Amino acid sequence: MESNHCKVAAESQSVEGPSPREASSRARRFPLHLGRQQASPAMQALDQMRETLRLRHYAFRTERAYVDWARRFILFHGQRHPAELDARAVAAFLTHLALERKAAPSTQYQARAALIFLYGQVLRLEAPWLSELVRDQARQRLPMALSTSEVQALLGELHGLFGLIAALLYGSGLRLREALRLRVQDLDFSRRELLVREDPSGRDRLTIMPEALVPALQAQLSQVQALHEQDLAAGYGQVPLPQVLAASHPTASRSLGWQWVFPGSRLLVESRSGEVRRHPVLEGAVQRAIAHAARRAGIPTPCSSHALRHAFALHRLQAGHDVRSVQALLGHRDVRTTLVYTHVLATAGQEAGDCKASP
Numbered sequence: 001m002e003s004n005h006c007k008v009a010a011e012s013q014s015v016e017g018p019s020p021r022e023a024s025s026r027a028r029r030f031p032l033h034l035g036r037q038q039a040s041p042a043m044q045a046l047d048q049m050r051e052t053l054r055l056r057h058y059a060f061r062t063e064r065a066y067v068d069w070a071r072r073f074i075l076f077h078g079q080r081h082p083a084e085l086d087a088r089a090v091a092a093f094l095t096h097l098a099l100e101r102k103a104a105p106s107t108q109y110q111a112r113a114a115l116i117f118l119y120g121q122v123l124r125l126e127a128p129w130l131s132e133l134v135r136d137q138a139r140q141r142l143p144m145a146l147s148t149s150e151v152q153a154l155l156g157e158l159h160g161l162f163g164l165i166a167a168l169l170y171g172s173g174l175r176l177r178e179a180l181r182l183r184v185q186d187l188d189f190s191r192r193e194l195l196v197r198e199d200p201s202g203r204d205r206l207t208i209m210p211e212a213l214v215p216a217l218q219a220q221l222s223q224v225q226a227l228h229e230q231d232l233a234a235g236y237g238q239v240p241l242p243q244v245l246a247a248s249h250p251t252a253s254r255s256l257g258w259q260w261v262f263p264g265s266r267l268l269v270e271s272r273s274g275e276v277r278r279h280p281v282l283e284g285a286v287q288r289a290i291a292h293a294a295r296r297a298g299i300p301t302p303c304s305s306h307a308l309r310h311a312f313a314l315h316r317l318q319a320g321h322d323v324r325s326v327q328a329l330l331g332h333r334d335v336r337t338t339l340v341y342t343h344v345l346a347t348a349g350q351e352a353g354d355c356k357a358s359p
Helices: 020-029 041-055 060-076 087-100 105-122 128-132 148-156 160-172 176-180 211-233 243-248 250-254 283-296 305-318 323-330 335-347
Strands: 193-196 205-208 263-269 276-280
Touching: 041 060, 041 105, 060 087, 060 105, 087 105, 148 160, 148 283, 148 305, 160 176, 160 205, 160 211, 160 283, 160 305, 176 283, 205 323, 211 263, 283 305, 305 323, 305 335, 323 335
Parallel strands: none
Antiparallel strands: 193 205, 263 276
């Protein structure tokens, strides 16, 4: 694997300039809530929201998004406290997003969910009108279908770590976030399986490990072990753990089994805890590499990491695999989500009946 892959700057501060230990100490001395004395009561509600999200073990990305939407809502109404605002104020904010900001339906839905959390879980106010707010319906779009030749051309333009990640997305049907959050112990070479932890539906699932990628994955794990030994020798070697495990087995964060399969190249200071840890490769770096490779391969349509997951599903259905088995590998909760791919096949000139459906 090539060692000069992306320079990581993740959800935490990068360790550059001062040493990791100095940066960690600084993070503890200066917590997230700065300038508390000057903050207005409305803005102090954001700190309360942040603490509530952490108490309920929400993901860092969800915390950041929800707090940001609450901040925008407060600023939109002149820093008035949310407790003073009613349904009309919330509706005005969501209408502003839809009509003036031209926000996508998914963006409006996220803002609405953040405000529901703010009023229901943080302020503990009875606001039944929130669930009755009209929201824009997302348009149903067919997934972009890459042909086999296009996938081969795309993968041919990717090399090193990014090439391995992209090949795994296509060979196993993973979402990019799922691939980057694989741990060493999640790879079962004897059974040729991958364990995906906590997919978007909150469940774990198993998917296939492509036979052709076994040597490359084994070589990658050898590099991970060498990097981990270097980190341990320097006094580090920690990675973030799932919440429950972090409380019951805190020393597991230094074990090889919990290390990332695709670790970033830099140690990072976590903004929440101040701990110096290693995080996985940035999603954005992989997305940019895939987009550039698609242009070099002459693929005319916009191409992202998810196009490889779509191609995995489409090509398995084309090969005659059962719809239910594809649903299980993709982790779809509802089979209707998987059946969308049969419409793509029909649009491409194939008979949807070629794909066998389980009873």
